[in-house]
Amino acid sequence: MTYEFVRRPSEDLHGPHPPRLALLRALAAVDVALWDLKAKRAGLPLAKLLGAYRDSVRTYNTSGGFLHAPIEEVKARASQSLADGIGGIKIKVGQPDMKEDLRRLAAVREHLGDDVPLMVDANQQWDRASALRFGRAVEDLGLVWIEEPLDAYDAEGHAQLAAALDTPIATGEMLSSVAEHVRLIEARAADIIQPDAPRVGGITPFLRLATLADHAGLQLAPHFAMEIHLHLAAAYPREPWVEHFEWLNxxxxxxxxxxxxxxxVPDRPGLGFTLSEQCRKWTVDSVEFGRA
Ligand SMILES: [Mg+2]
Structure with missing residues (x-):
């Protein structure tokens, strides 16, 4: 079996300890490949190998709701997502003027009606006071969650927010180890944890922290990489969400x-994907190990 390494032009190494993160990404690629291989050898989709609780996972769309998108475009894309069978809509917040966030959010809620699951993502843009002000202003909108209201490492601030608001708090996508997630879980910093398997070092560490999150009673909504996270979410005991992102198509x-x-969840063995011709053209190096 050949696994190929693709250079992503936008590959970032920001955040603490860039060399460690680069190494972690490399380890994660091998870890994911080995789980894929293991499930293929068993003749099972990865979700089934892990003991899936379900054959499908609630899904929501992020890519139609970016900050720069005009509101009419956000509404049109949300409608298209629902028509495509996607269940929830997430829009970005954190405009320079919070009133603009509130206007956009109210417009989307009115457009979708009360029954469509709606989430917001602030991408760490607020301080504690701003996040609390926003959270109080939207309590009546019935949001599924407020994502990354604060700096990703401010576990205490997230915990205060989670305690103060009825709306659930979600965070965790930026963290890059099981230990960092443990800090989040122990601080009761989030109602919904959002680990990213490639970022924490692969599926193996993801499964360790998912067990801890379940034990703490948290919900799960993994970040990005639906091709991997669909399987992992299907094997999480509590009803999870998976983020629909077509960028890796x-x-x-x-x-x-x-x-x-x-x-x-696809019924193909392993993760259920084969690399495209386009991907092979982008390939800069490859390593071969094992056989399916
Ligand atoms: Mg996010």
Whole structure:
């Protein structure tokens, strides 16, 4: 079996200890490949190998709600997502003027009606006072969660916010180890934890922290990489969410199916993906090990 390493032009190494993060990404690629291989050898989708609780996972779309998108475009894309079988809509917040966030959010809620699950993502843009002010202003909108209201490492601030608001708090996508997630879990910093398997070093560490999160009673909504996280979310005991992001589509031949608000776990062995011709053109190096 050949696994290929693709250079991503936008590859970032920001955050603490860039060399460690680069090494972690490399280890994660091998870890994910080994889990894929293990499931293929068992003849099972990875979710089933891990003991899946479900054959599909609630899914929501992020990519239609960026800060710079005009509100009419956000609404049109949200409608399209729902028509495509995606269940929830997430929009970005953190405009220079918070009133603009509130206007956009109210417009989207009015457009979608009260029954469509709606989330917001602030990408760490607020200080504690601003986050609390925003959270109080939107309590009546019935948001599924407020994501990354504060600096990713401010566990104490997230915990205060989670305690002060009815709306659930979600965070964790930027963290790059099980230990950092443990700090978050122990501080009761979030109602919903959002680990990113490639960022924490692969599926193996993801499973360790998912066990801890379940033990703490947290919900799970992994960040990005739906091709991996769909399987991991399907094997999480509590009903999770998976983030729909089509950005990695060019890498693969197959497409994930969304229907009735859920993403369907493919019944193909392993992760269920083969690399596309385009991906092979982008390949800069490859290593071969094992056989499926
Ligand atoms: Mg996010």
């Amino acid at each position: 060019p890498l693969f031949e197959e497409r994930l199916e969304t229907r009735d608000g859920r993403m369907i």
